[in-house]
Amino acid sequence: MPYLFKDTTRAAQRLQVLAEVFATSSRAFLQDAVSTTPEVAIDLGCGPGYTTHLLAETTHCGHTFGFDNSEHFIVLATQSSTLDISFVHHDVTQLPFPTGQSNLISCRMLLTHLQNPASIIERWSTQLHPQGLLLLEEVEYIQTEYPPFRSYLGIVAAMLEQQQNQLYIGSTLDTQRVSSDLQRHISRVYSLPVSTAQAATMFFLNIQSWKNSPFIQEQYSANMIDQMERDLQELAATATNTNEIEWGMRQIAYERC
Numbered sequence: 001m002p003y004l005f006k007d008t009t010r011a012a013q014r015l016q017v018l019a020e021v022f023a024t025s026s027r028a029f030l031q032d033a034v035s036t037t038p039e040v041a042i043d044l045g046c047g048p049g050y051t052t053h054l055l056a057e058t059t060h061c062g063h064t065f066g067f068d069n070s071e072h073f074i075v076l077a078t079q080s081s082t083l084d085i086s087f088v089h090h091d092v093t094q095l096p097f098p099t100g101q102s103n104l105i106s107c108r109m110l111l112t113h114l115q116n117p118a119s120i121i122e123r124w125s126t127q128l129h130p131q132g133l134l135l136l137e138e139v140e141y142i143q144t145e146y147p148p149f150r151s152y153l154g155i156v157a158a159m160l161e162q163q164q165n166q167l168y169i170g171s172t173l174d175t176q177r178v179s180s181d182l183q184r185h186i187s188r189v190y191s192l193p194v195s196t197a198q199a200a201t202m203f204f205l206n207i208q209s210w211k212n213s214p215f216i217q218e219q220y221s222a223n224m225i226d227q228m229e230r231d232l233q234e235l236a237a238t239a240t241n242t243n244e245i246e247w248g249m250r251q252i253a254y255e256r257c
């Protein structure tokens with residue numbers, strides 16, 4: 001299935017805002033889950049590389065790789081590569097990983113876009129050394145009573161669902177059975193209030209990526225989507241420092257036995 005949120009310049013801008021918003025939850029998760037410095041860590045679905053840098057800074061890993069199947073994102077990410085951080089164009093559903101086994105594999109907001117997350121988790125675990133960690137961070141809920149946000153989220157959830165993906169995949173991951181090779185150390189939900197302006201920015205930047213998709217064109221009027229985009233853009237520019245929305249991020253840490 002294609003990645004619905006695309007890899008355009010706007011999509012990269014959205015991931016920059018997303019990186020600012022979710023750094024708090026991801027940093028807390030990494031600090032709690034990783035107790036020894038990994039030699040090699042991999043960030044799956046790294047986009048333009050923000051999560052890869054956060055992973056490297058927080059774990060002080062020997063070498064950190066970011067994998068993504070978007071050539072454009074890998075070109076952008078590579079501009080920030082260092083001696084200890086590098087980026088590889090790779091489809092993460094394809095095994096073995098080009099870097100071989102590692103001590104830590106991490107991904108944020110990726111499983112929501114992949115098919116058969118249960119089987120892919122099992123397959124990723126084979127790319128870990130014994131005692132290696134697999135860290136997953138995905139959306140459990142997005143709580144808001146604000147009508148423009150609710151409309152936007154309803155559309156995104158429906159669009160993912162029609163290709164057998166889940167926006168709120170967190171609880172599914174929590175209840176899913178995995179092989180006895182994987183021992184679960186953490187499964188928790190981290191609550192993150194987000195400013196109205198930042199949420200509106202992430203949302204309006206995303207609309208252009210999917211508004212011309214066949215599903216959207218069949219299900220929604222173009223005028224309605226254009227109006228939603230304009231409203232969210234205006235909100236992004238004018239919202240005062242209010243919190244109309246909160247994310248719950250499911251954070252799961254497995255260790256390979």
Ligand SMILES: C[S@@+](CC[C@H](N)C(=O)[O-])C[C@H]1O[C@@H](n2cnc3c(N)ncnc32)[C@H](O)[C@@H]1O
Pocket residue numbers: 003005007015018019044045046047048050051067068069070073090091092093107108109110113
């Ligand atoms: C929502 S973005 C998340 C980016 C980053 N992890 C973050 O949290 O900011 C999902 C990323 O996964 C990448 N992606 C989607 N399917 C992929 C696949 N099969 N292999 C590698 N990367 C993939 C997309 O190109 C995109 O960069």
